[in-house]
Amino acid sequence: xxxxxxxxxxxxxxxxxxxxxxxxxxxxxxxxxxxxxxxxxxxxxxxxxxxxxxxxxxxxxxxxxxxxxxxxxxxxxxxxxxxxxxxxxxxxxxxxxxxxxxxxxxxxxxxxxxxxxxxxxxxxxxxxxxxxxxxxxxxxxxxxxxxxxxxxxxxxxxxxxxxxxxxxxxxxxxxxxxxxxxxxxxxxxxxxxxxxxxxxxxxxxxxxxxxxxxxxxxxxxxxxxxxxxxxxxxxxxxxxxxxxxxxxxxxxxxxxxxxxxxxxxxxxxxxxxxxxxxxxxxxxxxxxxxxxxxxxxxxxxxxxxxxxxxxxxxxxxxxxxxxxxxxxxxxxxxxxxxxxxxxxxxxxxxxxxxxxxxxxxxxxxxxxxxxxxxxxxxxxxxxxxxxxxxxxxxxxxxxxxxxxxxxxxxxxxxxxxxxxxxxxxxxxxxxxxxxxxxxxxxxxxxxxxxxxxxxxxxxxxxxxxxxxxxxxxxxxxxxxxxxxxxxxxxxxxxxxxxxxxxxxxxxxxxxxxxxxxxxxxxxxxxxxxxxxxxxxxxxxxxxxxxxxxxxxxxxxxxxxxxxxxxxxxxxxxxxxxxxxxxxxxxxxxxxxxxxxxxxxxxxxxxxxxxxxxxxxxxxxxxxxxxxxxxxxxxxxxxx
Numbered sequence: 001x002x003x004x005x006x007x008x009x010x011x012x013x014x015x016x017x018x019x020x021x022x023x024x025x026x027x028x029x030x031x032x033x034x035x036x037x038x039x040x041x042x043x044x045x046x047x048x049x050x051x052x053x054x055x056x057x058x059x060x061x062x063x064x065x066x067x068x069x070x071x072x073x074x075x076x077x078x079x080x081x082x083x084x085x086x087x088x089x090x091x092x093x094x095x096x097x098x099x100x101x102x103x104x105x106x107x108x109x110x111x112x113x114x115x116x117x118x119x120x121x122x123x124x125x126x127x128x129x130x131x132x133x134x135x136x137x138x139x140x141x142x143x144x145x146x147x148x149x150x151x152x153x154x155x156x157x158x159x160x161x162x163x164x165x166x167x168x169x170x171x172x173x174x175x176x177x178x179x180x181x182x183x184x185x186x187x188x189x190x191x192x193x194x195x196x197x198x199x200x201x202x203x204x205x206x207x208x209x210x211x212x213x214x215x216x217x218x219x220x221x222x223x224x225x226x227x228x229x230x231x232x233x234x235x236x237x238x239x240x241x242x243x244x245x246x247x248x249x250x251x252x253x254x255x256x257x258x259x260x261x262x263x264x265x266x267x268x269x270x271x272x273x274x275x276x277x278x279x280x281x282x283x284x285x286x287x288x289x290x291x292x293x294x295x296x297x298x299x300x301x302x303x304x305x306x307x308x309x310x311x312x313x314x315x316x317x318x319x320x321x322x323x324x325x326x327x328x329x330x331x332x333x334x335x336x337x338x339x340x341x342x343x344x345x346x347x348x349x350x351x352x353x354x355x356x357x358x359x360x361x362x363x364x365x366x367x368x369x370x371x372x373x374x375x376x377x378x379x380x381x382x383x384x385x386x387x388x389x390x391x392x393x394x395x396x397x398x399x400x401x402x403x404x405x406x407x408x409x410x411x412x413x414x415x416x417x418x419x420x421x422x423x424x425x426x427x428x429x430x431x432x433x434x435x436x437x438x439x440x441x442x443x444x445x446x447x448x449x450x451x452x453x454x455x456x457x458x459x460x461x462x463x464x465x466x467x468x469x470x471x472x473x474x475x476x477x478x479x480x481x482x483x484x485x486x487x488x489x490x491x492x493x494x495x496x497x498x499x500x501x502x503x504x505x506x507x508x509x510x511x512x513x514x515x516x517x518x519x520x521x522x523x524x525x526x527x528x529x530x531x532x533x534x535x536x537x538x539x540x541x542x543x544x545x546x547x548x549x550x551x552x553x554x555x556x557x558x559x560x561x562x563x564x565x566x567x568x569x570x571x572x573x574x575x576x577x578x579x580x581x582x583x584x585x586x587x588x589x590x591x592x593x594x595x596x597x598x599x600x601x602x603x604x605x606x607x608x609x610x611x612x613x614x615x616x617x618x619x620x621x622x623x624x625x626x627x628x629x630x631x632x633x634x635x636x637x638x639x
Contacts (some may be wrong), residue, residue, distance in 0.1 A: 001033070001268045005037075005105060005249075005274055006102050006105070007022075007089065008022055008086065008099065008102040008103055008106070009086060009088060009099060010024045010025070010107065011024045011035055012024065013073050013105075016516070018038055020036070020037040020038070020105070020355070021034055021035065021036050021037065022034070022035040022036075022037065022105075022106075023035070023130060023415065024615065025128075025335065026439075032082075032353040034444055035106065037105055037106055038105070038107070038539075039082075039106075041080055042079075042080035042081065042082055042109045042350075042440075043079055043080065043081045043082070043109045043110075044082055044106060044107070044109050044110075045068070045069075045072070045083045045108060045109065045110045045111075045112060045345065046080065046081070046083075046084045046085070046086050046103050046106060046108040046110070046111050046112070047064060047065045047083055047084065047085055047087055047112045047166070048086050048087060048088040048096065048099065048100055048103070048111065048112065048113045048114070048115060049091075049096075049113065049115040049183075050087065050088070050089065050090070050091050050096075050115055050117050050118045050281065051087075051089035051090060051091075051281070051328060051581070052087075052114065052183050052327055052328055052329060053065075053087035053114040054085070054087040054088055054089050054116065055087075055334065056089055056328050057324055057328060057373070057374045057377035057378060057381075057443055058285065058331060058334075058366055058370050058371075058373070058374045058443075059287075060096065061366065061367065061369075061370045061442060062331065062334075062364075062366040062367075062370050063085060063087075063334075063339050064087070064329075064334050064337065065083045065084070065085035066083075066085075066364065067334055067335055067336055067584065067603075068083045068112075068336040068338040068342055068362050069081065069082065069083035070314060070362065070363065070364045071338060071342040071359055071362045071363050072342050072345065072346070072480055074362035075342065075346055075351065075354060075362060075462075076346065076349065076351055077203050077357065079110045079349075080396065080453040083180060084103075084106065084108070084341075086100075086103055086336070086362050087114070088100055090118070090167055090397070091118060091135065092118055092121040092122070093118065093119050093121060093122075093164055096115060096118075096164070097164070097167055097168065097171075100113075100167075100171040101171055102559075103171070104171055104173065107176075109175065109176060109177070110172075110176065110177045110178075110179065110345055110348075111168075111171065111172045111176055111177070111178050111179065112179045112181060112341055112345075112624065113168050113178065113180045113181065114181040114183060114301065114337075114341075115164075115168075115180075115182050115183070116161070116164075116182065116183050116283045116287055116288070116291060117281035117282060117283055117327050118281050119157065119160055119287065120153075120157055120272050120279065120281075120490065123153055123156050123160070123515055124153065124272060124274055124275040124279050124358070125137065125149050125153070125273060125276070125620075125625070126275050127276050127403075128509055129294035130414075132620070133621030134616075134617040134620050134621070134622075134623070135617065135618060135620055137149065137625075138614050138615075138617035138618040141153055141380075141610070141613070141617070141625075142614060145198075145199070145610075146196045146198065146239065146610070146625060147198065147237065148271075149273060149274070149625075150238065150239060150273045153272075154273070154274035154478070155288065157284070157286075157287065158286060158287075160215060161286075161287045161291070161594065162290055162294070163258060165180070165290060165291055165294040165298060166294070166298055167608065168180075169294070169298035169299065169300045170298075172300070177300075177301075177339065177348060178299070178301070179300060179301045179302075179303060179344060179345070180291050180294075180295070180300050180301070180302050180396035181303040181305055181337065181340075182283065182288050182291050182292070182302065182303065182304050182305055182306065183282075183283050183292070183305065183327060184283075184305040184306040184309055184318060184322075184327075184333075184337075185264075185265070185268060185282050185283060185306070185318075185326070185327060186318065186319060186320065186322070186323035186325065186326055186327065186330075187248065187260070187261050187264040187317050187318050187319060188264075188319035188320055188323075188433065189325065189326040189386070189568065190245060190265055190316075190318075190386055190387050190394070190478060191240055191241050191242070191245055191271050191280070191321070191387070192242055192387035193239075193240040193242055193270075193271060193274075193277050194240065194242075194243065194275075194277065194526045194527060194627065195235070195239060195240055195626075195627070196239060196274070196305065196607050196625045196626050196627075197609050197610040197613065197625055197626065197627060198235070198610070199605075199607045199608070199610065200605055200606075200607060201604075201605055201606075202235050202606075203602050203606045203627050204567055204601065204602045204603060204604075204606075205235055206235045206236065207233055207528060207599070207601055207602060209228050209231055209232045209235075210232065210242070211528075212228050213225055213228040213229060213232065213243075213246050216228060217246065217249065217250070218392075220253070222250040222251075222253050222254050223250075225246055225247075225249070225250040226247060226250050226251070228246070228326065229243040229246040229247040229250070230243075230247075230478065232246070233247075236270075238266075238270040239270060240270055240271070241266070241267035241268065241269070241271040242267075243269035244263045244264070244266040244267035244270065245263075245264070245550065246259045246538075247260075247263040248261075248263035248264040248267060251263055252317060253600065257315055257316050258317075258319055260315045261316045261317050264317075265284075265285050266285075267504065268283075268284050268285070269284045269286065270283055271611065272284070276297065276626060277624075278385060279325050280302065280327070280385060280489065281326070281327055282326055282327050283327075287392050288304075288306075290359040290585075292304065295562060301344055301348075303338065303340060303341055303344055305337045306318065308337065308340040308356075309322055309333070309336060309337075310586040310600040311356075312336050312356060320397065321581050322336070322378070324374060324378035324381065325378055325381040326381075326385070328378075328381075330374075331365065331366045331370075331371060335360060335363040335365070336356070336360065336386070337354055338363065339359040339360050339363055339399055340356065344357070344361055349480060364423045368408045369407050369408075369409050369411070369441070369442065370443075371404070371408040372405045372406070372407070372408040372409035372411065372412045372441060373405075373441050373442050373443040373444055374443070375401045375402065375405035375408065375412075376401075376402065376412060376416075376441070376444050376447060377404045377407070377447060379397075379398045379401035379402050379441055379457060379460065380446075380447045380450075380454075380457060382394055382397055382398050382401065383398055383454050383456045383457075384454075385459075387519060391492050394456060395456050395460065396620075398456055398457060398460040398464055399599065400462060402416065402460050402461060402464045406464060406468055409441070411440065411441050412441065413465065413468055414437075414440075415438060415440070415441045415448065416461040416464065416465055417426040417465060417476060418434050418437060418438030418448060419432050419438065419447070419448045419457075419458075420458065420461055420462065420463055420465070420476045420477065420480070421438075421476060421480070422434055422435065422438060422448055422449075422482050423453060423458060423480050423535070424479060424483045425480075425483040425484060425486070426483050426486075427450045428451055429448065429450065429451055429528055430449050430451075435449065439589070439616045446512055452498045453498055453499055453533055453534070453535070455501055455533035455592050455594070456501070458498075458592065459592055462476075462477070462497060462591075465483075477535075477591060480535060481535055481537045481590065481591070482537065483549060484534065484535045484536055484537075485536065485537050485539070485639070487638055488536075488542060488636070488639045489636050489639055490638070491545075491636045491637065491638040492534065492634050492636065492637045492638070493634055493635060494532040494533075494534060494595065494635040494636070494637060495522070495523040495532075495632050495633075495634065495635050499532050499533055499534055500530060500531075500532060500533075500562070501531040501533045501594065502531060522629050522631045522632060522633050523633075523635075524624070524628050524630075524634040525597070525599055525628060525629045525630045525632070526626050526628065526629070527626070527629065528598065528599050528601060528629055529596060529597065529598050529599070530596070530597045530630075530632070531594060531595070531596045531597075532594070532595045532596075532597075532600070532635060533592060533593065533594055533595070534592075534593050534595070534637055535544070535591065535592060535593070536588055536589070536591075536593055537590055538585065538588040538589055538590040538591075539571070539585070540585050540639075541582055541583060541584050541585045541588070541635070542582075542583040542588065542637055542639060543580065543581070543582055543583065543639065544580070544581045544582075544583055544595075544636070544637055544638075544639070545560075545568075545575060545578065545579075545580050545634055545635075545639050546559065546569070546578070546580070546632070546634070546635055547577070547578045547579075547632065547633040547634040547635075548571075548575065548576070548577065548579075548597075548630055548631065548632045548633065548635075549571065549573075549574055549575060549576050549630065549631050550571035550574070550600055550630040551574060551600055551627075551628055551629060551630060551631070554570070554571065554573075555570065555571060555600035555603075555617070556568045556569065556570050556571070556600060557569050557570075557571050557598070557599055557600065557630065558597070558598040559581065559595070559596070559597055559598075560595070560596040560598070561583055561587045561588070561593065561595055561596075562587060562588070562589055562593055562595070563594070564587050564597075566581060567579070567581050571600070571630075576633060583637075595635070597632070597635075599629035599630040600626060600629070601629075602629075606627060609627070610625070613625050
């Protein structure tokens with residue numbers, strides 16, 4: 001490490017030697033603003049990690065670092081103890097190493113690493129990959145097929161995890177003790193990934209089984225679901241995590257929670273090798289094992305938070321009572337995790353062993369205002385990334401979360417009302433005069449500022465407002481519906497991501513696209529069904545212009561409006577074709593409307609598609625390694 005002081009995140013060094021102090025602006029995150037490098041009068045603990053350790057979505061008002069500090073101070077009143085929060089959302093592996101190295105300037109007595117969720121960054125198969133990366137993909141496809149990509153990802157992540165564990169532990173030198181807390185995972189969080197292109201008719205068989213599994217689950221025939229998921233898994237071989245999610249839900253419904261947990265973790269192991277359908281931060285089992293087994297070799301203490309949750313709840317299955325989403329802890333989840341970490345620290349400091357209940361009694365609880373904010377943010381994440389397409393419980397979870405929010409604080413009713421107002425098409429949310437007031441609940445600015453229709457969140461907000469007796473809920477919609485009617489005079493294209501019902505289906509390419517298209521001028525369907533949403537007054541019929549091509553040509557493409565058949569259109573060739581339809585007033589609703597496109601299933605060998613993709617990648621060109629059922633150039637609603 002250099003002798004010259006360096007910044008530690010947003011702390012800037014001033015002075016040197018015994019007078020070295022790190023300072024940051026009062027508006028950045030939370031206390032302290034000044035941090036002396038020397039601390040002879042106090043015990044210093046540094047907490048490192050990603051968004052989970054940073055306390056999303058309750059930060060900065062309520063964070064793991066705050067909880068840990070309060071527990072330690074209450075349990076050891078004879079010591080001056082401080083916990084320095086060095087966690088930050090979206091922090092990748094290299095930045096984590098830089099922060100840990102820089103933190104050595106603080107001479108901490110203990111380093112707690114609550115990290116691992118983001119270690120896969122930069123290793124996934126990317127739809128926006130560089131020319132060089134595409135050529136590497138092509139070589140792997142030529143050598144080992146698509147499964148070679150997953151094998152390579154797992155090997156690289158294994159190697160990176162070993163390096164991260166060793167390098168982070170090495171920053172805790174001298175008297176500094178290191179602790180690795182393994183981030184837990186929400187077993188109830190759904191993942192739904194399509195099967196990539198495989199030789200022969202495997203894609204056809206897998207898609208057929210997918211439909212059968214959904215039908216069996218709808219009938220609550222869980223033994224049949226298990227049978228079908230096993231058949232899917234034989235084709236899948238860990239490529240998607242989708243059959244494992246069916247298995248997890250079925251086993252949980254049958255009361256077999258431990259087996260359900262194992263299936264849920266197997267699903268995570270198969271998910272993040274590709275970032276076409278959103279890789280989400282979670283710790284796979286093989287990374288967790290590396291952290292556990294590395295403890296003896298690298299002289300740190302490993303704390304398995306999942307095991308702690310199991311002991312504390314008497315259940316191996318951990319769901320939304322401990323999490324807001326896929327990996328971020330609820331307030332209670334944070335308190336339990338920090339109590340266990342505090343227990344390990346206190347034990348090494350020589351304090352008598354304390355029970356978890358005793359330590360939890362010393363753990364602070366968040367304000368009702370913060371719980372209200374966290375519940376709204378959690379509901380928003382559910383609406384964006386939770387695939388209700390399979391589990392059918394996403395809408396219910398969103399409504400439950402929004403109810404919790406309004407129960408915790410009256411401001412939530414006002415925020416949800418403003419959220420509805422901001423769906424108006426006349427002006428973008430960020431420029432609306434409503435926006436400053438709408439964001440007055442801490443942390444919800446990004447939620448209310450979203451320009452997306454987000455039908456499941458909007459429907460949940462309206463329902464909760466009506467349940468709370470908010471008389472204006474019905475009136476809130478009227479000007480918004482009229483703004484849609486007005487836009488229909490010039491036409492509204494539903495292929496824009498704003499009107500996609502399944503945000504989780506959208507490729508990350510468009511995440512960086514300010515125009516919010518898909519990174520290309522067309523919508524590409526990775527599933528046999530595509531769903532879009534729009535608002536309307538229902539006052540009269542509307543028209544629809546559908547410009548599409550179906551890749552399995554020569555078969556019918558079905559269009560449904562609010563679940564009712566609108567028209568079956570035969571795709572004569574694989575070329576673009578335009579169809580104009582009427583949407584009768586009798587089939588339209590006042591409020592949210594759903595338009596579903598059902599594509600024909602694959603019936604032929606898809607080997608040539610995989611071969612074509614490999615050839616394109618060899619040239620450094622973009623290529624699709626997932627089946628595309630159809631493409632839409634325009635889905636325009638007009639009067």
